[in-house]
Structure formats: structure tokens, C-alpha cells
Amino acid sequence: ATMWTDSVMLAGLTLTAIFVSHTAGVSAPGRPRLTGCRSPEKETFTCWWEPGDDGGLPTTYALYYHLEGSETVYECPDYRTAGKNSCFFSKNNTSLWVNYNISVVATNAMGSSVSEPVDVDVVYIVQPNTPEDVRVLVVDDDPGPYLHVSWEKPLAADTQSGWITLVYQLRVKETSQDTWEEYNAGMQKGYNIFSLLSGREYAVQVRCKPDHGFWSEWTSPAYVQIPDYMLREHSMWIIVAVFAGFLLFVLTWTVNVKRSSVKHCLLPPVPGPKIRGFDPHLLKSGRSEEMFSALVTQHFPPTSSYDDLLVEYLEVYDVEKQELVLGVKNEDPLAPTRTSDNDSGRGSCDSRTLLTERYAEDGDKGGADRQLGQCVAELASPPLEEEKVEAWSTPFSPPPLHLQRQQVGGARAAYHSVLEIPCDSPCAPGSYGHQGESDISKPGGRGASTTLAEPQAQSAEYVEVQTVDHENVLLLRPLADPGGPDVDYAGEDYSKIRDVIPDNVLLLQREPSAWPCAADPGQDRGERSCPTALQELMQPCKPPGPLQQGLRLVANGYVDASAMLC
Amino acid sequence: INRQAVLIQACLLCLLRGSVALPLNCADESSSPVPCTSISQDKLLDRVTQHAEFIYRITEEVCNQYEELYIPYPLRGLKNQGGGTCTSMSFPNLGSKTEIQQISDMRLLHYMLILAQSWVEPLTYLQSSLKNNDHAPDTLVSQLKWVSDKLTRLEQGVVLLISMEEGGAAPPPAALQQALSEPQLGVPDSIFHEYNSLMCLKKDAHKMETLLKLLKCRQTDRLSCTL
Numbered sequence: 001a002t003m004w005t006d007s008v009m010l011a012g013l014t015l016t017a018i019f020v021s022h023t024a025g026v027s028a029p030g031r032p033r034l035t036g037c038r039s040p041e042k043e044t045f046t047c048w049w050e051p052g053d054d055g056g057l058p059t060t061y062a063l064y065y066h067l068e069g070s071e072t073v074y075e076c077p078d079y080r081t082a083g084k085n086s087c088f089f090s091k092n093n094t095s096l097w098v099n100y101n102i103s104v105v106a107t108n109a110m111g112s113s114v115s116e117p118v119d120v121d122v123v124y125i126v127q128p129n130t131p132e133d134v135r136v137l138v139v140d141d142d143p144g145p146y147l148h149v150s151w152e153k154p155l156a157a158d159t160q161s162g163w164i165t166l167v168y169q170l171r172v173k174e175t176s177q178d179t180w181e182e183y184n185a186g187m188q189k190g191y192n193i194f195s196l197l198s199g200r201e202y203a204v205q206v207r208c209k210p211d212h213g214f215w216s217e218w219t220s221p222a223y224v225q226i227p228d229y230m231l232r233e234h235s236m237w238i239i240v241a242v243f244a245g246f247l248l249f250v251l252t253w254t255v256n257v258k259r260s261s262v263k264h265c266l267l268p269p270v271p272g273p274k275i276r277g278f279d280p281h282l283l284k285s286g287r288s289e290e291m292f293s294a295l296v297t298q299h300f301p302p303t304s305s306y307d308d309l310l311v312e313y314l315e316v317y318d319v320e321k322q323e324l325v326l327g328v329k330n331e332d333p334l335a336p337t338r339t340s341d342n343d344s345g346r347g348s349c350d351s352r353t354l355l356t357e358r359y360a361e362d363g364d365k366g367g368a369d370r371q372l373g374q375c376v377a378e379l380a381s382p383p384l385e386e387e388k389v390e391a392w393s394t395p396f397s398p399p400p401l402h403l404q405r406q407q408v409g410g411a412r413a414a415y416h417s418v419l420e421i422p423c424d425s426p427c428a429p430g431s432y433g434h435q436g437e438s439d440i441s442k443p444g445g446r447g448a449s450t451t452l453a454e455p456q457a458q459s460a461e462y463v464e465v466q467t468v469d470h471e472n473v474l475l476l477r478p479l480a481d482p483g484g485p486d487v488d489y490a491g492e493d494y495s496k497i498r499d500v501i502p503d504n505v506l507l508l509q510r511e512p513s514a515w516p517c518a519a520d521p522g523q524d525r526g527e528r529s530c531p532t533a534l535q536e537l538m539q540p541c542k543p544p545g546p547l548q549q550g551l552r553l554v555a556n557g558y559v560d561a562s563a564m565l566c
Numbered sequence: 567i568n569r570q571a572v573l574i575q576a577c578l579l580c581l582l583r584g585s586v587a588l589p590l591n592c593a594d595e596s597s598s599p600v601p602c603t604s605i606s607q608d609k610l611l612d613r614v615t616q617h618a619e620f621i622y623r624i625t626e627e628v629c630n631q632y633e634e635l636y637i638p639y640p641l642r643g644l645k646n647q648g649g650g651t652c653t654s655m656s657f658p659n660l661g662s663k664t665e666i667q668q669i670s671d672m673r674l675l676h677y678m679l680i681l682a683q684s685w686v687e688p689l690t691y692l693q694s695s696l697k698n699n700d701h702a703p704d705t706l707v708s709q710l711k712w713v714s715d716k717l718t719r720l721e722q723g724v725v726l727l728i729s730m731e732e733g734g735a736a737p738p739p740a741a742l743q744q745a746l747s748e749p750q751l752g753v754p755d756s757i758f759h760e761y762n763s764l765m766c767l768k769k770d771a772h773k774m775e776t777l778l779k780l781l782k783c784r785q786t787d788r789l790s791c792t793l
């Protein structure tokens with residue numbers, strides 16, 4: 001009964017104690033744990049443990065071991081040498097090829113706890129210390145410098161007696177990179193590293209391992225700087241490159257100097273049109289006057305003497321005849337009028353080619369011009385519709401140069417036609433003109449004399465074109481009538497312009513009332529009988545009135561033709 | 567990875583078997599050790615040491631394989647489940663460097679000879695035991711066979727070395743031989759029996775290798791020792 005009560009009391013006390021301890025926050029320590037054991041030289045070894053929960057009370061730890069096949073338990077001989085929570089086994093306490101059964105006990109006021117036991121055989125836990133005295137040397141050599149790394153064995157390891165054999169390993173890395181290059185050095189204590197980049201900094205580390213065991217830790221890195229060097233191949237290439245660059249420079253300079261000739265050789269210039277006497281540089285200068293003046297040859301354009309160039313005759317026709325002529329011209333310019341009569345020269349007007357033929361035939365410089373002049377007159381005579389005028393004008397394009405000195409635009413010849421209205425009125429040439437005196441005085445021009453068509457009906461009278469002044473006014477002079485009487489043309493005869501047909505054709509008008517008909521002693525013409533066929537034609541003629549625009553009306557009705565050209 | 571390297575090395579060793587076996591030709595022809603003058607002592611010692619190294623590597627490989635196959639992780643490394651030691655207590659366990667350095671070369675050779683001889687039978691038994699268990703892979707059995715062969719040659723080499731030593735072919739002291747009793751490896755034919763057996767073999771192979779290396783550095787002035 002007492003036993004029973006004792007045990008009950010004991011249980012109760014234990015429970016109370018546990019309860020109290022839990023409420024107070026203290027308890028027996030938790031189980032410690034052996035983390036590992038290591039032997040650096042196969043002669044001693046150290047074990048470390050990790051304490052568990054200390055239960056809120058100061059806890060002590062003790063390590064106990066026993067050898068295999070023996071029951072004797074020994075406690076750790078040295079807790080201090082290896083640091084906290086460790087046990088150091090000296091040489092006397094270390095036996096190889098024997099298992100140690102080791103456990104750690106944690107004890108505090110509340111109780112104790114034991115770790116899991118661990119079996120250790122010292123020969124299998126060998127991990128040497130790091131190698132000693134790592135040195136790195138930069139050695140200059142022919143292609144480039146190399147590194148010579150040297151080190152010593154860890155202090156405690158006894159390799160000399162052969163008790164422990166160590167193999168070494170080293171690794172190299174450029175300080176800016178991340179990857180290491182590893183080399184196995186075997187049992188030797190030196191190593192050469194080649195093919196390193198110039199100018200870079202490298203870090204070297206060494207470690208070792210026993211023949212059966214664990215690798216040691218790496219030594220702290222040794223830094224070394226590779227000096228700048230130039231590979232022989234590189235310097236050779238640099239020399240080659242410099243030389244080539246120099247050659248290239250010389251070549252380029254030569255080409256540059258001989259630029260034009262090279263260009264001429266490679267890209268031969270396309271021959272352009274050349275006009276004799278034409279200087280393209282003057283074009284560039286932008287002064288057209290000079291340029292054109294350069295074109296002016298000795299004989300061109302004729303400024304003073306038009307005599308041999310210009311038309312000698314002006315053939316003036318009757319309106320009807322002209323109509324015929326014109327009509328023929330319209331239909332077939334070439335065929336029917338090929339046959340030409342010498343006196344009129346009309347045939348030449350019909351075709352340009354014919355004209356040139358005639359020119360060739362005649363061999364006379366003035367011949368063709370003569371013909372042209374005649375054509376001019378013909379063109380001028382009746383008021384034509386525009387097409388007809390154009391039809392006439394086409395064979396004459398391009399216009400003869402000597403007549404068209406200042407042709408503005410267009411292929412059409414700007415003819416300055418002097419309309420001669422055949423007049424059968426007794427209008428003596430000499431008696432006209434007072435009405436229409438104009439200041440035709442032009443520089444270099446003689447007195448203009450215009451001859452009107454002889455009032456002799458149906459007969460043509462000829463005038464001689466004296467000059468063409470710079471304002472494109474034909475200055476005519478009546479030819480001396482071989483058969484007729486010598487007419488006194490002291491005066492000047494003028495024609496009054498009636499109208500201007502849009503193709504620069506002047507319509508001259510004879511004002512019956514105004515024109516003094518000079519009395520021709522040999523002729524009897526009635527003043528009033530100068531109705532012009534023209535007038536008849538031009539039924540819807542405008543009364544003489546204000547002239548068309550652009551014409552400067554000179555006092556007596558003459559037109560400054562130059563204005564029309566503009 | 568380490569094991570694979572060891573395996574590859576073992577295969578290479580198998581190929582080199584002929585060259586390794588060369589120096590021991592003299593001893594093959596007769597059971598009693600005949601002094602063979604065809605090979606120098608240094609070379610012979612080198613070859614014997616190589617044998618010991620190979621034996622250890624292959625045994626380690628076998629043990630690791632066996633552990634992976636049959637031994638649960640918490641029990642690994644724990645030898646002697648069910649009691650027993652590799653060697654009896656009376657047999658001197660040369661467990662420290664100081665202890666070993668006090669022993670003469672001849673005595674070391676004798677020690678190694680006994681150790682090697684003690685494993686010939688257990689190895690045979692181990693092989694048959696593994697063969698009987700159908701679960702054991704063929705590689706294990708073949709490797710054990712290889713170890714057994716190499717151990718025999720090592721024994722012969724040690725015998726030669728003893729004969730080359732001063733003192734002639736004196737047999738090992740009987741006391742030593744008697745001290746070496748049958749290791750108590752637990753219940754026969756059990757997994758732990760096999761496992762313990764292998765572990766003990768590995769340990770003894772390591773011991774022999776270490777002793778031979780010591781002997782090598784003692785007897786010759788080799789660069790590998792002085793450096």
C-alpha cells in the first residue's frame with residue numbers, strides 16, 4: 001500500500017513538475033545533433049554538434065563515445081581546442097580502422113537528452129587543411145607571358161613519410177568574369193598557366209585532397225596582373241595594315257590629282273552639239289546679248305546692206321488672182337503648182353523644197369530670197385483667214401534668217417506684210433504719203449519710200465525693198481519703171497493701215513478721200529475709183545477706226561510694227 | 567560520379583591485368599615462395615601497392631552498391647548490427663601512425679601477409695552467398711571475383727617481398743597468425759552478415775594500402791614522399 005501511494009505521489013509530483021515547468025516556460029533540453037567529424041591529417045579528428053532547444057535553462061553538453069567491440073564509454077577529452085560545441089580527439093585518442101560510436105548529451109536543470117549516435121571511422125573522414133603559401137609569378141616568355149603558380153602542402157599533413165598522399169587542384173579566373181578554369185596538378189606543388197590575355201587581372205586558388213578523402217577548402221585568391229604585351233602575329237598584322245593603308249592613301253591621292261583624266265578614261269564624255277562660234281561659257285554667264293552677238297558673223301545679220309540679201313521684187317497681185325493662188329495652195333501645195341513661171345516665182349512659194357531647189361538651181365544667193373520676198377508680198381495681200389495664212393506660212397518655216405532677225409517663239413514666220421492693194425485709181429505713187437507721214441526714220445534707214453501699187457489696173461508694179469529696219473518695217477522703194485515715164489517720186493507715199501489680221505498681217509487701206517492722188521501726167525485716174533478689191537472683199541470691213549491693240553498709232557495712221565511682235 | 571570513375575578505372579585495370587601480373591610470374595609456378603630475381607624490389611613494391619589500391623577501389627564500389635540496394639539509409643555506416651567486430655581484439659590493430667612507425671618492415675610485411683590470407687576464404691564464401699541470393703546483381707559478384715583474384719596475387723607479391731627482405735623467407739610468427747581469429751560478422755547468410763563482411767574487407771584493404779605506401783616511402787627515397 002505504501003509503495004502504491006509512493007508511486008502515486010511520485011507520479012503526481014512529476015506531473016506537477018512538468019505542468020509547472022510548462023507554465024513557467026522551462027523544460028528539459030531538446031536533442032542535440034552531431035553535425036560532423038573531420039580529420040585533417042589522419043592522426044587527429046574533431047566532432048561538432050548542434051545544440052537543440054535549451055529549454056530556457058542553462059544547458060551543458062557532453063560527448064560520449066565507445067569503440068566498436070568495447071563497452072567502455074569515454075567522454076570527450078577536449079572540448080576547447082576546436083571551439084564551441086566541438087570535441088577534439090588528439091593523437092592518443094585516435095585509432096584508425098576502428099569505429100567510434102559517438103553521441104552527445106544535453107543536460108539542464110530539468111533534464112537531459114541524448115543525440116542520435118553516429119559511427120565514425122577516422123580514415124574515412126579525412127579532409128586536409130588548405131594548401132599553404134600560394135605564390136603566383138608572371139614569367140616573360142616568347143609568345144607571351146605565363147603564370148607560374150607555386151604552393152606548399154598544408155602544415156599538418158605528413159606526406160613525407162607517406163602516411164598521407166595529397167593531390168592538388170588549382171583554378172584561375174579573370175576577376176571580371178564568373179567562370180573558373182580548373183587544372184589538376186597531381187602531387188606536384190607547382191603549375192604553369194599559359195594563354196592568358198594581356199592587361200587583365202586574374203585570381204588563382206588552390207586546394208588539395210588525400211588519396212581517399214574529401215577536398216579541402218580553396219585558398220584565399222591570389223591576384224595577379226598580366227602586363228600588356230603584343231603578340232608577334234598581331235604586331236606583324238599591324239605593320240601590314242599600316243603599309244596597306246599608306247599605299248591606299250597614295251593611290252587615292254594620285255587618283256584625286258588625276259581626277260579629270262581618270263574620269264575621262266572611265267566615263268568618256270558624250271559629245272555634245274557644237275555650234276561654230278557658239279561659246280557655251282557665254283550661256284553660263286547669262287548674258288544673252290553677248291552670246292547672240294557672238295553668233296553674229298561678219299555677214300550676218302545684214303545690218304546695213306540688205307541689197308543683196310533681200311527681196312528685190314515684190315510681186316503684187318490682184319485679189320482674185322491671189323485668191324486663186326491661195327486656193328490652189330490650200331488643196332495641194334505641191335503638185336499642181338510645181339510648174340512655175342519665172343516671172344512670178346509663185347511655184348516656189350508652194351513648197352519649201354521647191355524653194356530650196358530653186359535656190360540650188362539658181363546658185364544665186366539672192367534668188368531664193370527674192371522668191372521669198374515675193375511670197376511675203378503674196379501672203380500679205382488679201383485678208384485671209386487664219387488657216388490660209390498659216391498654210392502659206394508653213395513652207396516658210398523655219399524662216400529665212402535674214403528676214404527674221406528676231407523671231408519670237410513659234411515656227412511661224414512673222415511676216416511683215418505690206419499689203420498692197422491693187423488700185424486702179426489713178427493714184428500716182430508720188431502723190432501719196434502726205435497723209436501718212438510717219439516717222440519711219442530709223443537708225444540707219446534711209447528715207448522710206450513706199451510705193452503703192454500702180455493704179456494701173458491688173459498690172460503689177462514693183463517696189464524695191466530698200467531696207468528692213470530693226471523694227472521690222474519694210475522700207476520700200478519703187479523700182480524705176482523701165483517703160484514708164486519717170487515718175488516723180490519725190491514725195492513719199494504711205495499706206496495707211498486699215499487693220500491687222502491676227503497673224504501679224506497688216507491691212508493697208510487706201511482712203512479714197514484722204515489720199516491725194518498725185519496726178520500722173522501720163523495717166524488718168526480717178527480719185528474715187530480706188531475702190532479696192534480689198535474693200536469689196538472686206539464687206540464686213542470695219543470702218544477705219546481705232547486699230548487693234550498693241551499697235552502704236554502714229555500720227556498719220558502708220559503702225560509701228562515692232563509692237564506687234566512683242 | 568566518383569563511383570563511375572572508379573568503375574571505369576576498374577575496367578581499365580582488368581585490361582591491364584596482364585601487365586600487372588607480370589612481376590609475379592615467378593611466384594605462380596610454385597606454392598612456396600621462390601626468390602625471383604627477375605624484378606627489382608622497388609618495382610615489385612610498386613606493383614603490390616597498385617594491387618592494394620585497386621582492391622580498395624573495387625571493394626568501396628561494391629560496398630556502396632550493396633548499401634544502396636539493401637541497407638536503409640539510417641543504418642548505413644553502422645557496422646556490427648548484432649554485435650561483432652572485424653578482427654578479434656587480440657589481433658593488433660595498428661591504428662596510429664606512431665604505432666606503425668615503431669614496427670619494422672619485416673613485421674609489417676608479415677602483418678600484411680596474414681591479413682591478406684585471412685580474407686581468401688571469406689571472399690569465397692561471400693561470393694557464393696551473393697550468388698545464392700538471386701537478388702544480387704551480376705556486377706557485384708563479378709567484382710568480388712576480381713577482388714578475390716587480385717588479393718591472391720597481392721599475397722604472392724607480399725611473400726616475394728618478404729623473401730627479398732633481410733631475414734629471408736622466415737614464416738610469419740605463429741602467434742600473430744593465431745591471434746587472427748574468424749571475424750564475428752553476425753548471423754551467417756543474413757544481409758547484415760554480408761554487409762559487415764564487405765565493410766570489414768574495405769577497411770582491411772585500406773589498411774593494407776596505407777601500410778604499403780608507408781613501406782614504399784621508408785624503403786626508397788622517392789620524390790613522391792619527400793616533396
